[in-house]
Each structure stands twice: as C-alpha cells, then as structure tokens.
Amino acid sequence: MELDLLGKLMALLCAGIWAGAVIFFKLAGNNIRPLPLNIYKTTLTAIIIFPFLILTGIPLIPELPNNQWLAIIASGVLGITIADTLFFACLNRLGAGMTAIVECLYAPFVMTASWLFLYENPSMAQVGGAVLVGGAVLVATYKKSGTLPPQKIIIGILYGAAGMATMAISIVIMRPALDLAPLFWVVELRLLAALVTLLFMFAFQKNRLKQLALLWEKGSRLYAFLGTILGNLIAMTLWVAAFKYTSMNSAAILNQTSTIFIVILATILLKERFTRRRFLATILAVAGSVFVLAG
Template sequence: MGSAFALACAFFWAFAVILFKKAGESFSPIALNIYKSVVAMVLIGMTMLVMGIPFFPDAAPRVWWLLILSGLFGVTLADIFYFSSLNHLGAGMVAVVECLYLPCVLVFSYILLGERMGFWGIIGSTLVLCAILVGAVSLKDLTSGNFGRGQNMWGICAGVLAMMFVALGIVIAKDVLDQADVFWATFVRVTAGLVGLVPIVLCHPERMRFVRELKFSKAWLNAFPATVSGNYIALVLWLAGMKYTTASKAAVLNQMSTIFIFILATVWLKEKMTAQRLAAIFLAVTGAYLVIFN
C-alpha cells in the first residue's frame, strides 16, 4: 500500500507540474509558495473537519516538534534554496540536481532510521536515477560541451541544500508518522512551513510586490488546480507513502515523477517522445519494479 501511495504521489506531482506549465508564470516564486501553502492548508483543514480529525490530538510533544521541524526544513528552507537554484541554473541542470533527493533520503534514512535496502533494491534505485539522468540531460548538450557552461556555483550549492533539506524533513517526519494521522501530520507540516515564510517575507526588500501578487486575480484560477494536485493530493500521498513503507523505497518511487512528466508532456503538451525518453521510461519502470518487489 505504501508503494502505491508513493507512485500515486509521483503521478499527481507530475500532473501538477504540467498544469503549472500550462498556467504560465503568474506569480514570483515566493508569492507562489505562499499561495500554494495557504490553499493546501485550507483544503487539508476542511478535509479534517469533514472527516472529524482533531486539530489538536493527544500527541506527544515529540511528535509535534518533529513535524514542525519537518515543515521548517522541508517547506520553508528547502523552497528558499530551491527557488534560488532555479534563478541561477537552467532547467536541465536543475533536473540533474534534483536527482540528489533519492541518495539524500537513502543516507538520512540509514543514519537516522537504520533502514537498509537489499541488493535488488539498490539495483532498482540505481536504474531510476539513471533513467532520470538519461531523460533530463540532452545528449546534444553533453557532446557539444554546452551542458553546465557558465552555471553559477551558488545555484548548484543552493540546489544541493534544497534536496538535503527536503530529504531531512521527510525522514525526521517518518520517525513519528506511525503515531500520527496522515492529514493531521500534513497540516502541521504545511502550517509550520507557512509560518516559517512569514519573517522571510517581512524582511524581504520586495515584500510589497508579493502582497500585490497575492491579490485575487485570474492567476488564482490558473494556479488553483495545480495547487490541488501538487500541494494537497500529492503532499498527503507523499506522507502516506512514507508512513506505510520504508523511507528508502518511497523515495525511489517518488522520483518517478520525472518519468511521469515525460509521459504527460507527450500526451498533453504534444512534446515529442524521443528514443532517449523511451529509454528513460524503460529504465525507470524496471527500477521501480525491482524496488517494489525487493
């Protein structure tokens, strides 16, 4: 069940990325982050009300603090560094840097949770990583030597820090997910991440621009379905996958989102399905199979 949740998370996140591409650049990164967090918090809160899930359950203080810390790491800090990386790097390089999410989760889950993957699980993880690299990196750029030329070192460092904080945030949450409802845990993480953004926005020299961007406009309607898919459905499935399977296995299957993006972009955006992307899909499906049945 955990593997199914993790794969579903990857699909809905890929679906959200496609929707954001169709909606266009309506917000600045920080304003969009605030918008997505607020909408997700409201939707999850409404779901909890309907399902009768308490907002203040009888949970140990350790559970609260680890989920809050998880939100600060995985939402506030990770997004800041991720958006900074996007501002300095090209899309191809960012896709490569994002591949660090999987090894970071594997390392943190080994150190903090004592998780270990079997031989075929390691092989499957390697195949998924190779699939993402094969699909994301242009062979033309590699052979011409253009890939990575002129890239800013801070952008690379920021991307690495972003993946480390995302991985650390989810692994420390994994430690207490068995003691928490998935919707409540997601609500606490999103709320903590949003609260963590407040002082950053208040101290930002362009804070008034963010306020103007957050006023109601047609851009809200464009971003709303992407937010529902990516920051509500996918976010809940992400934690559910982590709760019902190992962090290592869930991380491998989460990285399948890149492969789903290739497929959805071909079907929806009419992008060409190249032999390179077909090879990536084959490698990823094979790797995911090995991980699930490891």
C-alpha cells in the same frame, strides 16, 4: 474490486494527477517567484485541511512527546519551507521534464537519510538504483562537446538535488510521529510551521507588494490554484489512500511513474524538447527509483 487493486489504481492516479500539478506549477512559475508561490500553496492547503480536521473529530492538540512536536515542526520547515521553494526554483530553471528526472533523486536520498538517522542498511539493489538515478541526471545534462552545461542548468540541478535531499530528511525525521498522531493533523502542523517561516523569510524580500500582486494576475492565479488543488489536495489524498489499501512498496513504485507522466505532459503541453538523451535519462531515473524502492 479488491482493495489491493484499488490501492494500486489510486497510486497510479496519484502519479498522473501530480504530473498535472507540476505542469500548472511550471506555468504559474513563469510569472510568480518561488517564495510567494510556496506561501500561496501552503496557505491554501492549510485552509482547506483545517475544516477536515474539525469535521472528522481529529483532536487539534493530541498528546505527543515534546520531541515529536519538534520533529514535526522541523519537518515542515525542511520539507515545505526549504524543499518546496527549492523545487519551484528548480522547476523555473530546468522545465518540467528535466525536473521530473532530478526529482528521482528523492528515493536515493531517503535511502541515505534512513541509513544515517534510522540505521537502516541499504541493500545492493538499492545502492545500484541510486547509481542509476545519478547516471540519469548526468545523461540528461551531458553535452557532446564535452563542455559544462549552461550555468542556469547547473544551478537548477543543484536546487533540485538540495530540495530532494532536504525533503528526504524531513520525511525521515517525521516518520516516528506518524505512529503516534493522525496523518492529516501531522500534515496540518507541518503546513503551519512552514507558513510561519515562509512569512518570516518573505518579510525580508524586496518588492514584496509587487511579488504578491503577480499572484492575482488572472492566468498566474488560476495556474497556482489548480496546481495546489491537484498536487496538495487530490494527489496527496490519493497518496495516503494508496498506502492504506496496498503495500507500501507497490504504492511507492507506482507513484514513481509520475516521472513518465510529467515528461509526456511537458512535451505535449509545454512544448519542451523530448530528445533521445532525455528518453534514456527518464528510463534510467525510473528504473533506479524502482530498484531503490523495491530493494
């Protein structure tokens, strides 16, 4: 099998597995609040990756400029502590299918962040794609009566949009460090930085023991574990491998098919409604993301 084809298959498989992870995170989120769920996910992933660093001989303290250390740490706080917590909050309020559509805002936000911080000018196709994604969110939330959607939906969309914007900034500020340090070391440092800040935030929560106890309920614990293994370990490894074996644009576009997989799985497994409006919003969101990524 050609390496390019292998990379494309890995990107597609990554999208499908990430979709499964989102379903499990949604099921876990029915009982577990976003902050403790994020702590569990981040802790488990950090524990799994650390032995990999040792076994592969990756230096634990590589030589890096101080500003790159700070960039990676800031990326972890923004992209995991804040963005992932907002993502879980969005998932709890909107459901998996609608969250998948809102997730497509990630590509336009990366485009915008690259323009602001890296001075990369977007093409007209990318701007058009961003407009399509924005239109997809509006289509998904539009009500025939002309009234505003329920407050829960509006707050969920705001959480999701803020999460995608924060995630985009975290990726852009981390990108220069990827040329100077091993990828999985960067991932581990981001996780550790996020874990410290997550635990600090959790220390100020009320009913901490009650929130943690929910993590050990049989169903919730299993869903959180499966979501973490599928999303943060298997899907992430396939994501990295896809970018290694095929072009970045090809891998990114195929990864975006996760939106379609999530909507389908949410309809089948979570019994979420699949209306014509949601179908149109899904098509617009995926098409817009493809324009942004390919442009």
